Amino acid sequence: MSEAIAEVPARSGNIVVTPPAEPERKGLTKKEIAADHPTWCPGCGDFSVLALYFKLIEKRKLHHEKITTIAGIGCSSRFPYFVQAHGAHYIHGRALPFASGISLSRPDLHVFVFGGDGDAFSIGGNHFNHTARKNIKLTYVVMDNWVYGLTKKQTSPTSPLGFKSKTDQWGAVDHPINPMKQAIAAGATFVARTTHTNPNHVLQMMEAAMDHGGFSFVECLSECVEFYEGAFDASNPRKGGIFNTVPADHDVTDEMAAYQLAAEPFPGRFGIFYKATKATKNAKEAEINKAAMEKTKGLKDWQILQKSFDRMK
Numbered sequence: 302m303s304e305a306i307a308e309v310p311a312r313s314g315n316i317v318v319t320p321p322a323e324p325e326r327k328g329l330t331k332k333e334i335a336a337d338h339p340t341w342c343p344g345c346g347d348f349s350v351l352a353l354y355f356k357l358i359e360k361r362k363l364h365h366e367k368i369t370t371i372a373g374i375g376c377s378s379r380f381p382y383f384v385q386a387h388g389a390h391y392i393h394g395r396a397l398p399f400a401s402g403i404s405l406s407r408p409d410l411h412v413f414v415f416g417g418d419g420d421a422f423s424i425g426g427n428h429f430n431h432t433a434r435k436n437i438k439l440t441y442v443v444m445d446n447w448v449y450g451l452t453k454k455q456t457s458p459t460s461p462l463g464f465k466s467k468t469d470q471w472g473a474v475d476h477p478i479n480p481m482k483q484a485i486a487a488g489a490t491f492v493a494r495t496t497h498t499n500p501n502h503v504l505q506m507m508e509a510a511m512d513h514g515g516f517s518f519v520e521c522l523s524e525c526v527e528f529y530e531g532a533f534d535a536s537n538p539r540k541g542g543i544f545n546t547v548p549a550d551h552d553v554t555d556e557m558a559a560y561q562l563a564a565e566p567f568p569g570r571f572g573i574f575y576k577a578t579k580a581t582k583n584a585k586e587a588e589i590n591k592a593a594m595e596k597t598k599g600l601k602d603w604q605i606l607q608k609s610f611d612r613m614k
């Protein structure tokens with residue numbers, strides 16, 4: 302029975318039978334979605350990102366069947382293990398193609414992807430660019446610690462010049478990538494930057510990203526206290542640094558202005574750099590599917606298949 306019909310009181314002789322009201326559904330609490338005790342090192346920045354994800358789920362009353370949490374490999378990518386919800390800890394660098402499949406086949410879900418700088422910009426670099434240009438509806442939070450944490454201190458694509466690691470004992474010689482510039486250039490339609498030391502700001506950025514109708518990317522500075530302690534002190538007022546937000550008059554639709562913000566030297570700016578409205582791959586594919594369904598209406602699967610073979614003759 303449809304909901305519209307159920308709302309009309311049913312008549313049985315002269316007695317009006319009103320169906321019982323549906324109990325109001327409660328949102329999930331942190332206690333319900335927090336899984337195993339996170340195994341990150343004490344003080345790791347990733348803890349605060351996880352706590353704020355729980356807060357987001359609580360605040361927006363997202364239910365289990367409406368969210369999925371995906372990651373690749375790395376300390377940060379252990380994220381889905383610590384969330385008691387649907388999700389997957391996938392292959393190193395391949396979280397985005399996996400999440401894209403989910404987003405395209407289940408447009409009703411909020412698809413969240415979490416990972417690290419190595420996962421996103423080294424092994425998964427290509428996937429990052431292509432997911433961005435396709436504007437697939439999902440939210441990607443990269444917990445950038447400027448190092449490979451899980452494998453114990455190798456140079457990552459965001460490590461600054463001179464960073465001494467197991468792969469660069471005399472200091473990194475390769476120029477680091479700038480995640481914000483790369484995201485804008487690749488065609489991401491929502492590009493924001495935040496840091497784990499400012500919880501309100503992280504929540505604000507994740508919420509805005511979730512509400513964006515397309516590929517949303519958030520770079521979240523997340524300190525690796527074990528292998529790159531103090532990396533982000535210059536952005537933390539509690540450590541004598543400065544937390545500079547995006548200027549109030551910044552036009553988020555202006556791509557060139559977004560590049561200019563991204564080009565500012567560290568600690569740079571925090572907030573939404575760029576936001577554009579563009580058709581998603583989800584919407585375009587849905588149109589194609591609808592047209593194809595219309596064309597083959599009333600036909601059995603085998604008849605559609607036969608038509609394809611006939612065309613090939």
Ligand SMILES: Cc1ncc(C[n+]2csc(CCOP(=O)(O)OP(=O)(O)O)c2C)c(N)n1
Pocket residue numbers: 374375376377378393416417418419420421424446448449450451452457
């Ligand atoms: C195909 C493949 N290559 C290499 C590895 C080894 N590996 C695991 S995690 C990782 C880097 C993780 O760095 P990052 O993505 O920055 O995450 P973090 O641990 O810093 O959060 C590497 C190289 C792997 N698991 N699979």
Ligand code: SF4
Pocket residue numbers: 340341342344345346347376377446450451524525526527528
């Ligand atoms: S090694 Fe670094 S990134 Fe990994 S859990 Fe420890 S502090 Fe966090």
Ligand SMILES: [Mg+2]
Pocket residue numbers: 375417418419444445446447448449450457
């Ligand atoms: Mg890393």
